[in-house]
Amino acid sequence: MTTTLTPAPDQIALVDCVSFYANAERVFDPTLHDRPTLVLSNNDGCVVAACPLVKALDPEIMGKPWFKIRAWCQANDVQARSSNYELYGSLSSRVATILGRFSAWQEVYSIDESWLKLRGTPEELEPLGQEIRQAVLQLTGIPVRVAIGPTKTLAKVAALGIKKNPAFNGVLDLRRFPEEQLSRILDSLHVTDLWGVAGRNSKRLAALGIHTAKELRDADAKWLRKRFSVVMERTILELRGQKCIELETQPPTAKDQLIYSRSFSRKLTDPDEMHQVLSIYAQRVSARLRAQGSVAGVLSVWASTGWADEGTVPHSAHRSVPLLVPTDDPIALTKAACVILPDLFPTPGIRYARAGVVLTGLSAADGIQFLPVFQSEFDDRGIGDVLDEITRKLGPQSVGVGRGGLKTPPGWEMKRAMLSKRCTTHWDELPVAVA
């Protein structure tokens, strides 16, 4: 290969949304524009997101339970919202779509982060980063940051720089720094500030004399791989600018696992209610399974008490059920989920706070053919399709299998008392403009 024809190596850009949940709330609520805004977890439990204005008032706000900060919020004009995942999901997918227009290589990494591959000098890419910010802000109302570096790990370092220094105006290509300045920057970062370095490794690294990101970069990668893992070696090589963690740009055509898990609005102490919960969760996850045209090979089910709940005997149970024949049948899946029931309430004084059903070993529904002897008793009944058709017409609570079919409104459904309008997903909650 001739060097003159070798194209400049691709750079990695991390585009992340600034205070995503809080800013998503602001898109359809101008009264939040310059007010401190925070978002609560499922069931309005504790703070999961807070904009910088809130963090300025209380740097330790994250994770605090709502009932403890309620009065404080009122006194300080802090606006609280229940988590509006419908809105966040909609805006997130719009942001990801727009980012995809700037690069042929995109990995949607989380609800508020995408990796992009970009090609060019820092003098070219920093203006492009500003263009990306401008486009996403204008089209969706969501502010983003664009952090660029030769590797994912270094792009994350650039992201830290942007957060620390407003002068970068939301965009930074780490290559703009000369070698020795970059070393100084890395020397100012603790190893645990780095992407991929777990906090639990901090002490062991310190014992080896490695405290800062620079010290880690300059350490013996092979030796540390032996003492830690291949992950540590990759981090070191990535800090040196050698790409080890590629973009996962192949979007999975179907999810390879499906999860339906929720916290209950009140704690459950009744085995019958737990039976109903698990039946409904199994049916909801099986509807998703059919929606993506898959069958599941394994069903896992779990239930647990609240981690901070002092009014319960702590307990959690977990069961995995291999399904003899991969299936999408709601009856089979409901039955499988209920195998956990005998494990629940082993002692008195237990109240469960959440439960979940997880389907794994997924494969395409039309991609498998079994000998009749292996066909489960549920196949060919088409019950799933019938259920889906009914719920599509009459709503998700119109019909169900087993306890999931009980008409009593489940008292344990999630509580979202301060939910803003689901403006982009619900016809009866559209934003209103006064004419």
Next chain:
Amino acid sequence: MQASQPEPLALDGPLILPLAPEAVACGFPSPAEGYWSGDLDLIKHLIRDPASTFVWKAAGHSMTGAGINDGDLLLVDRGINPAPGRIVVAIVDGDYTVKRLDVIQGRTVLVAENRDYADIVLHEHTEMSVWGVVTWILSRPTIRRGVRPLR
């Protein structure tokens, strides 16, 4: 009851997926073969960019002259330049309003298209920003009998 998972507004999906007549394997070949390339896709027709288009609802009567009636749905595109003359959703002092944007004698004005309503003339202290540009007004026709138009 909550939707179990964020499901974005399906603006980019086609409305219907009829079978192509070419797929008929036997019998007389369809004379329409080669002419058929899919039915009209209303979503594509109405929406320039699904990522930047949102559905709003109009409430009130100040824009009846522009064809916006109380309760109409508005398609609002954030990706279109809010040039004077466009109908926009604007934020004025913390409230959303739909009006026609114009510049009259050097002043930005949000024009009401109904004589019973006053225009909003922007002063230095008014905070105004344009949220998006209205690209379509979706109204249902009224059902009424015995109507004779005035001549």
